[in-house]
Amino acid sequence: xxxxxxxxxxxxxxxxxxxxxxxxxxxxxxxxxxxxxxxxxxxxxxxxxxxxxxxxxxxxxxxxxxxxxxxxxxxxxxxxxxxxxxxxxxxxxxxxxxxxxxxxxxxxxxxxxxxxxxxxxxxxxxxxxxxxxxxxxxxxxxxxxxxxxxxxxxxxxxxxxxxxxxxxxxxxxxxxxxxxxxxxxxxxxxxxxxxxxxxxxxxxxxxxxxxxxxxxxxxxxxxxxxxxxxxxxxxxxxxxxxxxxxxxxxxxxxxxxxxxxxxxxxxxxxxxxxxxxxxxxxxxxxxxxxxxxxxxxxxxxxxxxxxxxxxxxxxxxxxxxxxxxxxxxxxxxxxxxxxxxxxxxxxxxxxxxxxxxxxxxxxxxxxxxxxxxxxxxxxxxxxxxxxxxxxxxxxxxxxxxxxxxxxxxxxxxxxxxxxxxxxxxxxxxxxxxxxxxxxxxxxxxxxxxxxxxxxxxxxxxxxxxxxxxxxxxxxxxxxxxxxxxxxxxxxxxxxxxxxxxxxxxxxxxxxxxxxxxxxxxxxxxxxxxxxxx
Amino acid sequence: xxxxxxxxxxxxxxxxxxxxxxxxxxxxxxxxxxxxxxxxxxxxxxxxxxxxxxxxxxxxxxxxxxxxxxxxxxxxxxxxxxxxxxxxxxxxxxxxxxxxxxxxxxxxxxx
Numbered sequence: 001x002x003x004x005x006x007x008x009x010x011x012x013x014x015x016x017x018x019x020x021x022x023x024x025x026x027x028x029x030x031x032x033x034x035x036x037x038x039x040x041x042x043x044x045x046x047x048x049x050x051x052x053x054x055x056x057x058x059x060x061x062x063x064x065x066x067x068x069x070x071x072x073x074x075x076x077x078x079x080x081x082x083x084x085x086x087x088x089x090x091x092x093x094x095x096x097x098x099x100x101x102x103x104x105x106x107x108x109x110x111x112x113x114x115x116x117x118x119x120x121x122x123x124x125x126x127x128x129x130x131x132x133x134x135x136x137x138x139x140x141x142x143x144x145x146x147x148x149x150x151x152x153x154x155x156x157x158x159x160x161x162x163x164x165x166x167x168x169x170x171x172x173x174x175x176x177x178x179x180x181x182x183x184x185x186x187x188x189x190x191x192x193x194x195x196x197x198x199x200x201x202x203x204x205x206x207x208x209x210x211x212x213x214x215x216x217x218x219x220x221x222x223x224x225x226x227x228x229x230x231x232x233x234x235x236x237x238x239x240x241x242x243x244x245x246x247x248x249x250x251x252x253x254x255x256x257x258x259x260x261x262x263x264x265x266x267x268x269x270x271x272x273x274x275x276x277x278x279x280x281x282x283x284x285x286x287x288x289x290x291x292x293x294x295x296x297x298x299x300x301x302x303x304x305x306x307x308x309x310x311x312x313x314x315x316x317x318x319x320x321x322x323x324x325x326x327x328x329x330x331x332x333x334x335x336x337x338x339x340x341x342x343x344x345x346x347x348x349x350x351x352x353x354x355x356x357x358x359x360x361x362x363x364x365x366x367x368x369x370x371x372x373x374x375x376x377x378x379x380x381x382x383x384x385x386x387x388x389x390x391x392x393x394x395x396x397x398x399x400x401x402x403x404x405x406x407x408x409x410x411x412x413x414x415x416x417x418x419x420x421x422x423x424x425x426x427x428x429x430x431x432x433x434x435x436x437x438x439x440x441x442x443x444x445x446x447x448x449x450x451x452x453x454x455x456x457x458x459x460x461x462x463x464x465x466x467x468x469x470x471x472x473x474x475x476x477x478x479x480x481x482x483x484x485x486x487x488x489x490x491x492x493x494x495x496x497x498x499x500x501x502x503x504x505x506x507x508x509x510x511x512x513x514x515x516x517x518x519x520x521x522x523x524x525x526x527x528x529x530x531x532x533x
Numbered sequence: 534x535x536x537x538x539x540x541x542x543x544x545x546x547x548x549x550x551x552x553x554x555x556x557x558x559x560x561x562x563x564x565x566x567x568x569x570x571x572x573x574x575x576x577x578x579x580x581x582x583x584x585x586x587x588x589x590x591x592x593x594x595x596x597x598x599x600x601x602x603x604x605x606x607x608x609x610x611x612x613x614x615x616x617x618x619x620x621x622x623x624x625x626x627x628x629x630x631x632x633x634x635x636x637x638x639x640x641x642x643x644x
Contacts, residue, residue, distance in 0.1 A: 134598060141605060142604070184564070195573060205586050244628075312640055
């Protein structure tokens, strides 16, 4: 016990990594096993370790407080980001178990998965370029390894007929090409980021983010060149229109598990890496000329992404592509958050919390929709939006969850989406009345118009999906498909629906501010509530 | 050595690499083109650390570890393409279009 007490001062952030490394070490002994009980044991072990890591993360922060050294920093924001990533990891683990437990490489997949989580968590707490870049590259390498193992579709020996073998060969070849194309794009991102860092080093002689904030004012506007290169790198990483081809191709051809890993780990990791540059952007914003450049760059990004993903999301007839474009639209929300910062609608500390809310928003509102998409593709065995027709009549319970999730995504008051989107509504009204930074002009109009364009496309995609489930198939030739799902599926989507409504009511109470107290804590003010936690 | 000249040389290598990645269809050629960008970054890092700044040790450690990891990442992609992990090897090393090919039909999900 005394020995454990001596370890307490190191529990933030080391304890989380200790749990995950223990998992990898134990799984090393079963790496090549294909036995069913070993797979179940590995799943349970990793699940318990992730849950322990989740709790020790918060507990370690409570007993130790902030941590900082030359390479890493771990404060309240990092603790919340780590908690969200670990929560996503638990969901991903369940998805891997559901979709890929028959995979021969299951235990190896879990080992690489734990390494993947470690890389993301190191990325979250890193403050030095070296730890940042190394964790990001390790993350991409691990992601490549897990994707190839999940998509290792060997041609079965029983597929003897030449025609059948030919079709299988073609499908496997196309999946391999998509995987290779996607990771060449990731490699391209890594190399461009490396080049961007080389220019940044030349201009400012700094190797960590904190020192960079101080060097910006002396570096002046020249530093913008390196930020443009780094922005292009992240633009490619996030697959924003017109660079969406590798992401859409992989989403369309890969196994469903890979797509969930993309949504819950690959994109959040990219966003968290991008958010490391937020304080730099806010300092650059003090210079009116630099602030204008960044604002126009972000406005162009939001416009291209909204129009590109929105039009494709409305036009495509493929369920998988609809989901991929829809997620791309949701990710665009992060750029709107940055625009709110630059236009002075929110402060930097508020932005950090808004970004964490947004991660939870993606999980709570988009995941039920994605689960229903995957389920429909699995049951109907075809990748067509027509599979959603009459869904609300065929299975009323799933239909209700579908409507709750989509209405929440639009931002209807009473659902969780409102808590996040009210900042956008406030910003549009505020900019419309007062302009950007108190002076109305072209920038103010552009910001308002582009946020409205984003909303229009986003709502159009949501409304299309809502309307589709109410439409009845033309002609009675449509085959009758039994949509009865397993109980676990219903439990999972209901959990998210209740979560969305609960957080929506809390958000609404916060807006209306009636001053409800519970155990002496004013629960209708989330800032005070979090502080009391 | 003139720093401006070194920077221009590095930037030329970057442009060559960028064009290669964007316009080649073969994955092998794209990976080779990426080497130009890596070399360009190395030229920048080493020239800046030697000419402008006096304490290059930490930056050399950063460069060595980063390049090592990038090469490992490239190597496993090549291994995946050419090893038995990917059985129908023929034509998998060549994409139908460029890496970021944009076509109306592909964009709207018709293909």
